[in-house]
Amino acid sequence: MKRIxxxxxxxxxxxxxxxxxxxxxPSENNSICTNTEIKTGAxxxxxxxxxxxxxxxxxxxxQTGLLSNKVHLVDFxxxxxxxxxxxxxxxxxxxxxxxxxxxxxxxxxxxxxxxVISLYGDNKKPKPEQxxxxxxxxxxxxxxxxxFYTYISSLHYVMEACAENNVPLIILDRPNPNGSIVDGPILxxxxxxxxxxxxxxxxxxxxxxxxxxxINGEKWLKEGVQCKLTVIECSNYKREMSYSILAKxxxxxxxxxxxNLYASLCFxxxxxxxxxxxxxxxxxxxxxPFLPKKGFSFTPKPNFxxxxxxxxxxxxxxxxxxxxxKLHRLELKxxxxxxxxxxxxxxxxIPFFTKLAGTKKLQEQIEKGISEDDIRKTWKNGLEQFxxxxxxxxxxx
Numbered sequence: 001m002k003r004i005x006x007x008x009x010x011x012x013x014x015x016x017x018x019x020x021x022x023x024x025x026p027s028e029n030n031s032i033c034t035n036t037e038i039k040t041g042a043x044x045x046x047x048x049x050x051x052x053x054x055x056x057x058x059x060x061x062x063q064t065g066l067l068s069n070k071v072h073l074v075d076f077x078x079x080x081x082x083x084x085x086x087x088x089x090x091x092x093x094x095x096x097x098x099x100x101x102x103x104x105x106x107x108x109x110x111x112x113x114x115x116v117i118s119l120y121g122d123n124k125k126p127k128p129e130q131x132x133x134x135x136x137x138x139x140x141x142x143x144x145x146x147x148f149y150t151y152i153s154s155l156h157y158v159m160e161a162c163a164e165n166n167v168p169l170i171i172l173d174r175p176n177p178n179g180s181i182v183d184g185p186i187l188x189x190x191x192x193x194x195x196x197x198x199x200x201x202x203x204x205x206x207x208x209x210x211x212x213x214x215i216n217g218e219k220w221l222k223e224g225v226q227c228k229l230t231v232i233e234c235s236n237y238k239r240e241m242s243y244s245i246l247a248k249x250x251x252x253x254x255x256x257x258x259x260n261l262y263a264s265l266c267f268x269x270x271x272x273x274x275x276x277x278x279x280x281x282x283x284x285x286x287x288x289p290f291l292p293k294k295g296f297s298f299t300p301k302p303n304f305x306x307x308x309x310x311x312x313x314x315x316x317x318x319x320x321x322x323x324x325x326k327l328h329r330l331e332l333k334x335x336x337x338x339x340x341x342x343x344x345x346x347x348x349x350i351p352f353f354t355k356l357a358g359t360k361k362l363q364e365q366i367e368k369g370i371s372e373d374d375i376r377k378t379w380k381n382g383l384e385q386f387x388x389x390x391x392x393x394x395x396x397x
Contacts, residue, residue, distance in 0.1 A: 038243065041172030041209065041232035042140055043068050045076070048170055048232045052082045055135040058126070058167075060088040060119070060158050064142035064174075066246045073140050073172070074112065084114055085133050090141060090154040091120040091250070120150070124194065125157035131165035139171045142249050143208045145178035146263040147187060148195040148356055151249075152211055156197055159215055163225040170230045173209030173395070175243040177259050180205055183330040184263070186382035187358030196358045201379070201386055202330055203263050206394070209233065213393040231395065239396050251305040252276075257322055258283035264331040265321075270353025273338050274300055274316050278309025286334060287318020290343040296320045332372045339366050 065073040077084060087094055094116050107116050139158060141151050162169045184202025198220055209231035216226050244256050253259050262283050268275040276285040278300030297317045300309035342348045349363050365375050
């Protein structure tokens with residue numbers, strides 16, 4: 001998923017906060033409707049504006065930091081005369097236009113003139129000197145509920161920096177679009193990385209606010225420090241509710257279908273198979289030049305979501321999952337099928353696969369021809385222990 005770091009021109013700062021290309025498009029054939037009664041933490045502004053009044057504020061956000069009327073949180077806070085000192089940007093940048101793994105530079109926001117500080121690339125953690133002009137930090141980013149989606153890793157480092165500098169953190173909570181799914185192998189500590197920092201399954205079934213509470217409560221921050229944390233909860237939200245977010249959480253998750261398939265298809269990032277980067281169906285198709293030359297095919301080309309997509313310009317054969325019914329678990333069937341049918345199994349997996357899986361066992365199980373059902377049985381004890389561990393931190397039923 002996050003393979004190659006490259007240089008990003010500061011031109012990403014010139015994009016409007018919400019452009020047409022950033023609006024999430026529901027899948028035509030498998031749309032998930034937003035529950036109009038749900039209010040995100042950002043929309044419950046009467047609960048957090050008093051906490052920001054007359055304070056110097058830092059804010060960690062990106063293009064998903066929208067109120068229900070599609071006004072960006074930064075614009076809303078400035079309109080309310082909140083004194084924002086810095087904007088901190090995660091992977092993909094403040095505008096959400098950078099490729100996966102692309103280096104994001106510091107800069108200034110063209111619209112507001114505010115300093116934008118990157119938390120992806122060389123610097124993943126706010127620096128002590130930035131806290132000298134800060135009384136409180138706000139975190140408002142839409143997550144998708146997968147361990148290797150790096151926004152929860154950014155949250156970890158923000159919480160750690162806030163704890164070390166004695167600055168409180170306010171998380172404006174948002175529903176998890178993969179809300180109730182808890183599934184996949186548990187990350188083993190020797191495979192910890194920025195795409196997997198904690199001993200959790202691939203799909204954790206928590207909101208970002210709940211996850212922040214777990215980071216604190218399990219003392220996962222350096223030396224067990226704990227952050228002074230306030231979660232502004234969503235209203236009228238239950239974990240089983242379907243939820244369609246207002247803006248693409250990253251360039252290659254264009255609709256609800258891609259978000260639902262994301263955790264299952266992201267394993268292909270650790271193989272020689274394309275999952276649709278460089279097409280209009282990212283994370284909804286998969287294929288490669290090494291799979292049987294029949295049926296569905298596509299040719300990746302550079303586009304908004306990927307400047308140099310895997311198998312750029314090569315004809316790839318595989319499967320179109322854009323009409324697949326909504327998943328309620330992590331699926332391995334497509335990964336297993338692709339491995340069985342690939343022309344050269346010795347080049348199928350690359351080392352990045354182990355980082356994504358958080359364990360060496362999954363690759364070994366697939367290579368040995370173990371069935372999906374039997375692989376899933378090996379996750380059972382870990383998932384049960386995780387569900388018990390997370391229970392004290394859950395906000396929504």
